[in-house]
Amino acid sequence: MAAPFLVAGVLVALLLPARIHAQAGLRQQTQAQALTPVAVVHAQTGPATRELLLPARVMAFADTPIYARTSGYVKRWTVDIGAPVKAGQLLAEIEAPELDDSLRQAQAAQVRAVADADLARVTAERWQALGSTEAVTRQEIDQKVADAQAKAALVAQAQADVARLGKTASYKQVLAPFDGVVTARNLEVGTLINAGSSAASAGVELFHIASSSRLRIAADVPEADAYAATVGQPATVEAPDQPGRMLAGTISRRAEAIDPVARTLHVEVDVDNREHVFLPGSFAQVRFRLADNQPRLSLPSTALLMRPEGVRVAVVRADNTIALQPVRLGRNSGTQVQVLEGLTPAMAVVLNPPDSLLAGQAVQVVTPQAGA
Known part of the structure; x- marks a missing residue:
């Protein structure tokens, strides 16, 4: 009878450690599944230069209506x-017949004014000669001299009328x-x-004329990039409807004032368009390569948490718990955002953090799948 009990004791001694080990493993697995899995990224220092792509308006270098x-x-x-x-x-x-008639009338009036002035001048000279004989009074001599001067002024007036109407008549040719x-x-x-x-x-x-062999490309640079968009800055102009066709130019002028409504700086790029790649009035894109004198750390914009107290990033500490780190942001390119303060390259920042993530919460760091 002792043999069965002995066998049972041996079986219990053999199976009990395995059962205890399985229960411990199950507890560990359950605890791991209860942790929130997160993928992390580290902030990277931005490049010394960066590209800025903006919509632009193509304008003729000279463009005017003709009236x-x-x-x-x-x-x-x-x-x-x-x-x-x-x-x-x-x-x-x-064809302006009334203008032609007015010009001929003015020319005839000029001829008459010249004749009257010549007669008045000769008369004044004769009366001045008679003055030495005292045949005429001094008053009469002064009247003749003044009349000659008045007639000379009428000649100048007639000449001005002829010149004015002649100039107007020249405008008959556009x-x-x-x-x-x-x-x-x-x-x-x-x-x-x-x-x-x-x-x-x-x-x-009557007509509209544009000089399109040289173009002005007008763009509005955001205020944050205005300091780098200086005169002489190289630029490349692209046409979205003509892939691969580009024109090189430089910033030729800038407004030197920020638009208070749009918060942008107006700049113009001059490009050579002798091959007529672009048409005035069309839409284009202008690409600038701007120098960044103080490269900053940058993160994917999907790492940001918008909280009532401000912008935060979720940082995974050494004990795999979360710290909500306040940050001050700079330039935002859409996919990447510049971090001015509050972050170091060593910090592991949660990518795509859930809104429910809390400070002190335990998490499990996982490696994101390729393409995720």
Whole structure:
């Protein structure tokens, strides 16, 4: 009878340690599963240079509407949209019969004024000669001299009228102010044209000319990057609808003032467009490579925790517990954010921390899967 008891005792002695070991392992596994798994990253020092890509507006280097300087009817036009023109080239001719009549009238008045002035001058000289014989009084001599001077002034007035009307008549020929391309034409033969460009004069834009062999690329740099966008800074202009086609240029001018509403600095990049890669008025992107004189630590923007007390990052301490570290942020590129204060490269920062994560909470650091 002692043999069965002995066998049972041996079996218990053999199985009990295995059972205890299994229970301990199960407790450890349960505790590990209760810990929040987290992936961590370390802040990296940013590069000495960085790229800044901004939307931009393409503008012709010179762009102007052409208005008539004299009223009349369109006699003929010589260029249409898309035509290249040279400075001083005839664009259109205006017929202005009333202006021609006024010019001829002024020219006739000038001839008469010259004749009257010549007669007044000769008369004054004769009366001055008679003054030595006392045949005429001094008062009469002074009157003749003053009349000659008045007639000479009338000549100058008539000459000014002729010059003014002659200048106005020269505007019957509408000329190109600079080399460029005609981008609009708003006239036909026989169209009645009023001089001027104001609404009161009812002036109509005859042509629009743009010089597109050189372009201005206008962009608005965020205030945080304004210090690095200096005159002479290289830039590359790209067209989203023309992949691979780029133009190189430099910042030629900047506003030297921050827009108080948009918080941006307006800059313009000049580029050579003799091959007409871009069209004025189109959309483009300008890429700057800016120098960062004081590279800062940066983190993925997904590591940030937005709390009521401010921005925090979750740092895993040596005992695998969480510390919510306050940080001061700098530039944000969308995927990366610059950390100005509150972080060191040695700190292990939780990536994609859950909103429920609390200070002092125990976590389990895991290696993120590739592509996760």
